[in-house]
Amino acid sequence: MPKVTYIESNGTEHTVDVAEGENVMRGALYNGIPGIEGECGGACSCATCHVYIAPAWWEKVGAPENEAETELLEGAAAPVKAESRLSCQIEVTSQLDGLVVHMPETQY
Amino acid sequence: MSDQTFKDYVQDPANPVPPNLPNQPASAGLPSHVPPELVVTQWPLNTQEFLAAPYQFMADMHNNYPPVYYGLDPVRSSWGLLKHADCLHVLRNADTFRNLEAVPFPRDKENYFFFIPQEIDPPHHRKYRNIVDPLFSPAGIKKLEGKIRGRVNELIDQFIDDGECEFTLAFGRTLPVSIFLDIMGLPQDMLFTFASWGDEMIHGGSPEVSGAALAKAVEYLTGAIEEKKRNPDDGVISLIAHAEIDGRKISDKEAFGFVCFLFLGGLDTVYATLNNIWAWLAQNPDRVQEIIDRPDTDIDKIIEELLRRFSVVQASTRFVMKDIEIGGVQIKAGDRVNTLLPVANFDPDVFPDPLTVDFDRPRKTTLAFTVGVHSCMGGHLARMEVKTALQEWLRRIPKFSIKPGEKIEYKAGGVIGPDKVPLVW
Numbered sequence: 001m002p003k004v005t006y007i008e009s010n011g012t013e014h015t016v017d018v019a020e021g022e023n024v025m026r027g028a029l030y031n032g033i034p035g036i037e038g039e040c041g042g043a044c045s046c047a048t049c050h051v052y053i054a055p056a057w058w059e060k061v062g063a064p065e066n067e068a069e070t071e072l073l074e075g076a077a078a079p080v081k082a083e084s085r086l087s088c089q090i091e092v093t094s095q096l097d098g099l100v101v102h103m104p105e106t107q108y
Numbered sequence: 109m110s111d112q113t114f115k116d117y118v119q120d121p122a123n124p125v126p127p128n129l130p131n132q133p134a135s136a137g138l139p140s141h142v143p144p145e146l147v148v149t150q151w152p153l154n155t156q157e158f159l160a161a162p163y164q165f166m167a168d169m170h171n172n173y174p175p176v177y178y179g180l181d182p183v184r185s186s187w188g189l190l191k192h193a194d195c196l197h198v199l200r201n202a203d204t205f206r207n208l209e210a211v212p213f214p215r216d217k218e219n220y221f222f223f224i225p226q227e228i229d230p231p232h233h234r235k236y237r238n239i240v241d242p243l244f245s246p247a248g249i250k251k252l253e254g255k256i257r258g259r260v261n262e263l264i265d266q267f268i269d270d271g272e273c274e275f276t277l278a279f280g281r282t283l284p285v286s287i288f289l290d291i292m293g294l295p296q297d298m299l300f301t302f303a304s305w306g307d308e309m310i311h312g313g314s315p316e317v318s319g320a321a322l323a324k325a326v327e328y329l330t331g332a333i334e335e336k337k338r339n340p341d342d343g344v345i346s347l348i349a350h351a352e353i354d355g356r357k358i359s360d361k362e363a364f365g366f367v368c369f370l371f372l373g374g375l376d377t378v379y380a381t382l383n384n385i386w387a388w389l390a391q392n393p394d395r396v397q398e399i400i401d402r403p404d405t406d407i408d409k410i411i412e413e414l415l416r417r418f419s420v421v422q423a424s425t426r427f428v429m430k431d432i433e434i435g436g437v438q439i440k441a442g443d444r445v446n447t448l449l450p451v452a453n454f455d456p457d458v459f460p461d462p463l464t465v466d467f468d469r470p471r472k473t474t475l476a477f478t479v480g481v482h483s484c485m486g487g488h489l490a491r492m493e494v495k496t497a498l499q500e501w502l503r504r505i506p507k508f509s510i511k512p513g514e515k516i517e518y519k520a521g522g523v524i525g526p527d528k529v530p531l532v533w
Contacts, residue, residue: 021247026245029234029238029241030238032234037200039200039479039480039481039483040473040477040479040483040487041241041245041246041483041487041488042245042246043412043487043488043491045412045471045473045474046473046479047473048479067471068408068409068412071471071472072471072472072473074470075472075473108200
């Protein structure tokens with residue numbers, strides 16, 4: 001199973017297994033990792049699963065593919081950067097094994 | 109009840125005891141912290157004026173009501189919040205605004221149970237969501253798409269040649285009940301029984317009729333849980349009946365409260381949503397054509413906008429645990445606040461020209477399914493039902509209208525929807 005590392009804004013790291021086909025947001029929720037809310041459940045309608053992709057993974061993860069994610073990110077609570085993504089829109093695959101994401105200070 | 113009672117309350121789902129929250133009946137007089145100019149003497153979303161044109165009324169509330177008002181009630185007076193930002197704040201701060209006693213359903217205080225996960229707050233809430241979330245997540249619901257689409261077509265088969273139907277009964281009621289039975293692992297031959305329970309609960313006309321229907325449903329579901337304990341399958345009732353919480357087996361009361369809540373939560377809401385949308389489509393043939401002409405990839409944003417414009421759950425209520433200011437108004441521990449969800453979806457500061465159905469609106473957080481930890485777990489299922497229904501209906505019945513001589517009327521209730529939608533094509 002692919003591993004994903006979630007790093008809280010205070011530096012605390014959580015490395016967990018996330019099943020292929022699940023998304024990065026759910027990987028955090030299922031494992032009780034604080035820092036991602038994912039309140040809409042992955043419908044791309046809330047911007048509360050905002051993460052920053054670690055530089056080594058920018059290319060593999062890529063930029064938002066749909067307009068809705070780009071529009072929602074504009075309303076995210078924490079500063080939006082070039083490496084910002086909504087983690088519900090990132091599907092976990094074997095290519096993303098080892099993915100590292102940083103979580104913002106707040107999702108609200 | 110003293111303040112001490114609710115402030116010291118610790119929720120233990122394994123040993124459910126009633127929280128005994130204080131009420132503020134109108135007869136007790138206005139609490140001293142409530143400014144008289146913010147008082148509203150009647151629940152706004154049941155008045156004749158509201159029922160005449162519910163969505164227009166709710167959009168107009170942003171001009172006619174204080175953004176934070178105090179609504180008097182014979183049993184349980186409460187604050188009403190209209191602004192999008194205020195509603196998000198309340199729904200996203202589950203420690204200050206709790207969901208205890210969220211379901212207005214009378215229970216035996218000596219043999220109490222919680223409706224799960226609705227009435228379970230953090231830190232326990234997520235444990236229950238994790239049991240069923242894999243099934244109700246976008247990926248889980250996607251697996252049901254073929255089945256739901258097939259069911260939509262079977263229903264249309266039954267009336268398409270008639271050239272007419274009464275939509276709420278023929279489709280609005282039947283589709284969600286049928287899918288509910290599938291997901292729960294219950295037989296389709298219960299369809300008409302469940303549909304009539306649903307109808308009696310909503311349109312029963314008296315608390316006795318509604319209560320009797322609910323009692324029958326509860327008895328049936330209790331039996332179904334016992335049956336699934338003996339004979340597990342891959343339905344949700346079985347999943348819940350065999351679940352573990354914190355390493356212990358789920359209790360009978362927990363399983364019961366969970367299954368019952370899914371029944372209560374899932375039927376009315378999709379029903380009313382479909383009825384509202386179809387009533388609008390039938391009166392707006394140019395918009396129907398627009399939906400047909402748009403590329404398939406626009407379907408998600410079409411659904412999101414329809415859900416914003418035709419949100420059906422009037423309000424989500426929270427119990428206030430500590431003194432706090434909202435929109436410049438002092439709210440005290442022990443008060444209740446209602447987030448008026450459809451009204452917040454018409455907040456002109458967030459959704460300009462709010463009554464216009466604009467599929468190209470920039471995507472913003474909507475409150476159709478609320479937000480925060482308690483946001484609707486069935487949201488993706490609801491979206492899939494509306495999406496497949498819309499796609500298949502417009503493919504097969506692209507031109508339809510309200511039956512001549514009939515008009516759309518709304519009845520009072522916590523879920524907003526037309527009483528009947530007679531269609532012809």
